[in-house]
Amino acid sequence: MSGKPKLHYFNGRGRMESIRWLLAAAGVEFEECFLEAKDDLVKLQKDGSLLFQQVPMVEIDGMKMVQTKAILSYIAGKYNLYGKDLKERALIDMYVEGMIDLNELLMVHTFQPAEKKEQHFATLVDKATNRYFPVFEKVLKDHGQDFLVGNQFSRADVQLLETLLTAEEFKPDILAKFPLLQSFKARTSNIPTIKKFLQPGSQRKPPLQEKDVEKVMKIFH
């Protein structure tokens, strides 16, 4: 009988945060093993735990899963967060992949060199407000349901909420022109499992601080 999933990553957001979100949204308790130094990564690499020598790695159902998207897909399928049929899954995948593209910008901003930060910030705000958020505002308008796909909660809803909240950390009024995204945020934040994850003291990680960048870079480079 497999125990709780065990997540191997550093004690911060990075690529593992969406996995934490999805497990939490599914109501699944998980353990975390934090990499504090390069040696912790090397140990996992040397004991054969990392198929491509990289983390995130999640121990789940007797597997040592790597590759963030593969892990997310497995969790979504296991906990019925992937729609009711192939077409809904295709829609979910399109929405999630689009959000992952935006999330990549949000995720790497803190790592930008000083001389590129202002331009990078302008780019991520532009992409969020002119490319990605208009799509999901229209989906919610045209679909007329509480959730993005079908009439059931899915990994796309979890990913959208994570992305909206992260974007607001960068620019608090970023949703000013998107009333349906604002109501989606309020509604989805109140789903019990998500509401619990949003409470202080949960396993949700705070935004990466400038002061922590050097320590994190030392683990992975």
Ligand SMILES: N[C@@H](CCC(=O)N[C@@H](CSCc1ccccc1I)C(=O)NCC(=O)O)C(=O)O
């Ligand atoms: N395609 C892989 C990429 C994984 C990856 O880049 N892992 C990095 C850590 S996340 C790095 C990262 C990436 C984006 C934002 C913050 C951070 I920290 C790693 O293990 N590097 C060591 C190596 O490659 O030898 C995935 O999606 O899981």
